[in-house]
Amino acid sequence: MSALKIETEQFSYTVHYSSRRRSVALQVKQGQLTVRAPLGYNLADIKKLVQQKQQWVIKHLQQVKQQIRPQWLAGQQLPLLDSTIGLTRLRGAKSVVLHDEHNITVIVSSRVQPQRYQKVLLTLLQKWYQEQAFSWFAERVFYWQNKMNVRSGNIIIGNWRTKWGYCKSTAELGFNWRLMMAPAWVADYVVVHELAHLKHLNHSPRFWQLVGVYYPQAEQAKAWLKQNQHLLEL
Ligand SMILES: [Zn+2]
Incomplete structure (x- = not known):
């Protein structure tokens, strides 16, 4: 398994490649986006997919942020x-x-x-x-x-x-x-x-x-x- 860090204007995310995967999945956990992809999957296609899902990602990243009370x-x-x-x-x-x-x-x-x-x-x-x-x-x-x-x-x-x-x-x-x-x-x-x-x-x-x-x-x-x-x- 290998991982790759990607930055966009709004957020950053990690792509995890795995030989056991057969499809791409996006997951938001604890304010972080992770993309799981099959080994060798085209990176440009992953970036395109994340961009298409941008609204969804931002919405979910935001929800976590909103639970953190200011100090x-x-x-x-x-x-x-x-x-x-x-x-x-x-x-x-x-x-x-x-x-x-x-x-x-x-x-x-x-x-x-x-x-x-x-x-x-x-x-x-x-x-x-x-x-x-x-x-x-x-x-x-x-x-x-x-x-x-x-x-x-x-x-x-x-x-x-x-x-x-x-x-x-x-x-x-x-x-x-x-x-x-x-x-x-x-x-x-x-x-x-x-x-x-x-x-x-x-x-x-x-x-x-x-x-x-x-x-x-x-x-x-x-x-x-x-x-x-x-x-x-x-
Ligand atoms: Zn008004």
Whole structure:
């Protein structure tokens, strides 16, 4: 039996040749793709087959990735747009979050029972992220709406599992605080997306065309969110 490592733009995989095999099989296990092929099988044909099955492979590789929880708290580093900030946890008289340019200190009141500690910590952090999100999105909406010549209404910061933002017919815009854990160019895409809904309240070709005019990297941002969604969690 012999093995060969192949790289594609999206993933790498190993081809195992075996004289006992009579057909080609693709297998995704623990986030790895393995191709099993009969000895002497044409490599170009294997590559072609993998390419044809690319969607299936990516979908399965992704599923494994999504089961891995991010370790932000354990690593004592939190993502904030394009930077990372150090996290310090303390106990004190009063629950409060302190923040400077590079660090965030979360003080949990000493009156909080140990079994409730984690929950209180997460609530404080989430509230802090929501405040960051509110000022950041307000500024970005202001910036983009002038460029795009639209007017937004209220800005709401939400905590949703399944959406990044919304735009109502009243021009109210909503943004998910979790976007504060994504790079700024990705969060910015969501701003342009929701503002474009002020002109087209649907996902028609005209809507996507408008998004593309102001945000040429829209496709990359969408792909980034799809691939990294699981990292935008505390
Ligand atoms: Zn939309």
